[in-house]
Amino acid sequence: MKMCRIWQKLVIFLLIPIFLAIPVTPLSEEGGQRWEVLNPEGVIKIEPMKINPHPSTLEGKTVLLRWNGKHNGDKFLDRVGELLAQKVKGIKIIKSWEVAPETVDPISGSQERSIELMKKLAAFKPDLVIGSQAD
Amino acid sequence: MTIATTEFAGLAKDTALSQGVADGCFVTVSHPMGMIPLADIKEKAEKAFPQILKAAIEWKPVAKLPPQKPVYPAGRLEFKGTVEDINRQLYASGFSLGLPVIPPTPESVAAMLKGTNRKPDEVLGMVPPRMGALTVELVAIHAVMAGCKPEYMPVLIAALEGLLDPKANWRGATTTTATSAFLVIANGPIVDRIGIASRQGAAGSSHHANASIGYAVNLIAEIVGGSRPPSPDKSTLGGPADFVCWIFGENEDALPKGWEPFHVDRGFNRSDSVVTVMGIYPPVDNIDHWSVTPEEHINWWAHLVTPLLSIGGPAWITQMDQPHIVGLGPEHAQLLAGAGLNKDQFRKAFWEKARIPFSAWPKGSPNTDLLIRRFGPVKPETPIPITFKPEDFLIVIAGGSGKHSHFFAPFPGCFPVSRLVRK
Numbered sequence: 166m167k168m169c170r171i172w173q174k175l176v177i178f179l180l181i182p183i184f185l186a187i188p189v190t191p192l193s194e195e196g197g198q199r200w201e202v203l204n205p206e207g208v209i210k211i212e213p214m215k216i217n218p219h220p221s222t223l224e225g226k227t228v229l230l231r232w233n234g235k236h237n238g239d240k241f242l243d244r245v246g247e248l249l250a251q252k253v254k255g256i257k258i259i260k261s262w263e264v265a266p267e268t269v270d271p272i273s274g275s276q277e278r279s280i281e282l283m284k285k286l287a288a289f290k291p292d293l294v295i296g297s298q299a300d
Numbered sequence: 301m302t303i304a305t306t307e308f309a310g311l312a313k314d315t316a317l318s319q320g321v322a323d324g325c326f327v328t329v330s331h332p333m334g335m336i337p338l339a340d341i342k343e344k345a346e347k348a349f350p351q352i353l354k355a356a357i358e359w360k361p362v363a364k365l366p367p368q369k370p371v372y373p374a375g376r377l378e379f380k381g382t383v384e385d386i387n388r389q390l391y392a393s394g395f396s397l398g399l400p401v402i403p404p405t406p407e408s409v410a411a412m413l414k415g416t417n418r419k420p421d422e423v424l425g426m427v428p429p430r431m432g433a434l435t436v437e438l439v440a441i442h443a444v445m446a447g448c449k450p451e452y453m454p455v456l457i458a459a460l461e462g463l464l465d466p467k468a469n470w471r472g473a474t475t476t477t478a479t480s481a482f483l484v485i486a487n488g489p490i491v492d493r494i495g496i497a498s499r500q501g502a503a504g505s506s507h508h509a510n511a512s513i514g515y516a517v518n519l520i521a522e523i524v525g526g527s528r529p530p531s532p533d534k535s536t537l538g539g540p541a542d543f544v545c546w547i548f549g550e551n552e553d554a555l556p557k558g559w560e561p562f563h564v565d566r567g568f569n570r571s572d573s574v575v576t577v578m579g580i581y582p583p584v585d586n587i588d589h590w591s592v593t594p595e596e597h598i599n600w601w602a603h604l605v606t607p608l609l610s611i612g613g614p615a616w617i618t619q620m621d622q623p624h625i626v627g628l629g630p631e632h633a634q635l636l637a638g639a640g641l642n643k644d645q646f647r648k649a650f651w652e653k654a655r656i657p658f659s660a661w662p663k664g665s666p667n668t669d670l671l672i673r674r675f676g677p678v679k680p681e682t683p684i685p686i687t688f689k690p691e692d693f694l695i696v697i698a699g700g701s702g703k704h705s706h707f708f709a710p711f712p713g714c715f716p717v718s719r720l721v722r723k
Contacts, residue, residue: 197381202403204375205395205441207432207524210368210423214320216361219301223356234666236334237341241303244345245352252353262666266673269666277466278713293356298304298312299333300477 220292225255229291232262234269235299242297259289301355303348305331310531311475318431318471323363327351371433372421374441376406395523397543399515401445412440415450416457417723424457425464428471430526434460438524439516446516449509451494454721455575456513459484460520462577462717469713473579474527477534480711481541482517483580483625484548485696487563490573490721491549498549500700514544539582546580546708551697554630556637562696565643566718573721578625579714583706588632594639597632598646602653605686605707617667617674618712620688625716626650627698627706643695651690655683 220226228249230242239262246258262269268282286294302324304312309328316324329348333341379386386403390396402408413420413436420437427434436457443456463470463482473480486496497507505511522542527533535542552561563574586604591597626647628636636646659680661668672678674688687693694716698706710716 197385200379200381200386200403200405202377202379202386202405203409203437203441204377205390205404205438205445205519205523207374207427207434207438208369208371209366209431210371210426210433211318211365211431212320213322213365216321216324218361219325219355219357219359221357223353228356236665237336238333240338240341241329241333241345244342245349248346248349249353266669269670276469276471293301295301295303295352295356297333298302298308300305300308300331 223249223253223256223293226292227257227259227290229259229261229286229289229294231286231294231296232260232269233297233299235297238297238299242295245295259291261286264289301325301327301352301359303327303329303352305329305333307331308534311534314429314526314532315471315475317365318429320365322365323361325355325359327355371423372435372437374435374437379403394528396445397519397522399543401519402447404441404444408444409437409440412443412448412450412453413437415443415453416440418457424460427464427520427525428527429475429532430524432524432526434464434520434524439520442516442519442523443512446512446519447508448512448516449494452509452513452516454573454723455486455490455494455496455509456516458575458719458721459513459517459577462575462719463517465717467715468577468717469579469711469715470521470525472713473711474521474525475532475534476711477536478711479535479537479539479582480579480714481539481582482521482545483578483708484514484517484545485562485576485625486547486549486574486721487552487561487568487576488573488721489571491552493573496547496549498551499554502548502551502699503546510547511544514547517545517547518543541582546583548698551630551699554633554697554700556633559633559637559643559697562694563718565694566716568718568720574718575721576716576718578623578708578716579711580625580708581711583627583708586632586705586707587703588705589703591635594636594641594646594649597635598649598653601650601705601707602655606654606656617670619710620686621692622687622710622712622714623692623694623716624687624710625694625696625708627696627708629699629702629705630697631701631703632705633697647693647695648690651685651687651693654686656686658682658684 230246232239232242249256250258265285268285302312306328309326312326327348329344379389387400418436422436424434439457443453462468491498494509496509522528529535550562564570568574584605586601588597588600591600658678
């Protein structure tokens with residue numbers, strides 16, 4: 166009997182540090198565990214880009230139609246170009262796929278390639294660019 | 301001015317915003333534009349024309365970007381309830397993929413950060429399309445959520461640094477309609493050191509390092525990068541690699557005599573630990589139980605990959621300038637090497653055989669004109685290669701025993717990027 170009590174004391178003695186090592190989690194009134202976690206979303210970091218205002222009239226201006234290669238985008242822009250030519254005096258329409266066919270293929274390409282393409286198209290000095298996105 | 305269909309206007313606006321344009325000029329037309337007759341597309345243009353004309357002369361930029369906050373340290377969230385409850389709440393907040401995650405407590409994230417010498421406030425880059433700033437601390441948060449061990453951190457960081465390289469085209473691979481995914485290949489001593497599977501079923505289940513690193517990559521893509529369906533992730537169907545990406549170590553032990561490991565081909569030393577990433581389409585499984593000569597096997601390869609127009613250059617011509625990865629099973633590699641072929645001889649023979657007749661391209665594809673410019677006058681039966689040069693067939697020894705190899709075609713604009721693994 167005496168031996169048994171000694172063992173009980175020893176077991177309790179050994180368990181105390183284990184209990185102390187377990188962090189005590191505060192319980193809410195409803196008994197749920199309270200969690201503090203780090204936000205996994207991350208902060209958006211974007212450098213602002215300035216966009217030129219559109220011209221106040223298209224008369225006498227140059228409009229570049231930009232096709233990205235997606236099906237029918239060129240046909241859509243073709244019709245827009247026809248209508249612009251009918252409705253607006255002195256407008257000049259440039260079709261990217263005719264003047265710079267190499268700008269058609271990099272669909273879904275990298276940002277670097279997009280910038281390279283835009284530079285090629287900017288060389289035509291358009292007053293406005295109309296791009297067809299599709300699908 | 302950008303013209304997009306109702307289904308894609310959101311993606312167009314998100315893309316513009318991520319480039320710093322708070323309010324681009326958009327005109328929306330009813331979906332679809334592609335795969336409809338000429339009369340219908342003209343009608344759509346006519347219907348949209350008054351709106352296009354008005355926007356052309358009246359649109360003015362007005363909105364400004366929201367104020368930017370500090371990227372470090374990560375904010376703290378409070379939840380109450382069980383692990384199941386917190387998982388439901390994280391999912392409802394858009395902070396999980398729908399699979400369980402381990403709550404990233406400050407203590408567990410601090411422990412995870414011990415796996416790297418990188419400072420927690422270091423910004424690795426902005427994850428597109430949302431352009432979330434990816435700090436090392438944020439990587440650790442997602443590593444905890446995915447169940448990674450701290451020693452996986454250097455591999456995870458190297459993979460993310462690779463994906464953040466503009467050559468990897470992270471944006472394209474995560475916002476496309478295609479069933480694209482990331483491929484991560486590990487080489488060198490790190491593979492065995494942290495237990496990245498590289499042999500039987502390496503890219504499949506039951507491999508802790510592969511599973512948790514692959515899961516963490518996708519958590520970061522969707523939560524920090526914001527690429528979630530239905531927009532800006534426009535995947536028509538999507539797939540399981542949206543949860544855990546393709547990831548395996550090269551089976552360097554199974555390299556035939558005289559064949560160098562993949563990372564050595566890419567300019568690293570054999571003793572380097574390297575991670576290579578690439579945005580890919582789902583791979584094609586080459587099942588070849590029968591070939592006994594390299595000629596037969598290469599012939600079979602060529603016929604397997606050429607009819608599948610979605611896997612290579614034929615889909616978009618940009619892919620013809622991009623490397624494709626041939627994941628050779630060890631038994632197929634031994635067949636080739638046993639007959640005396642080295643890697644270069646195999647890739648050249650495969651490339652020369654893998655041709656598609658020009659007539660395969662749909663008439664509406666812009667590639668037809670581009671191919672004519674590239675190859676000169678062509679006939680319907682003119683054979684067109686999958687890539688412009690044989691060097692773009694990269695070879696990796698993938699998996700264990702069995703008569704299977706895999707062909708990983710790149711998503712357009714996605715080039716393989718390799719990074720040294722650094723603690």
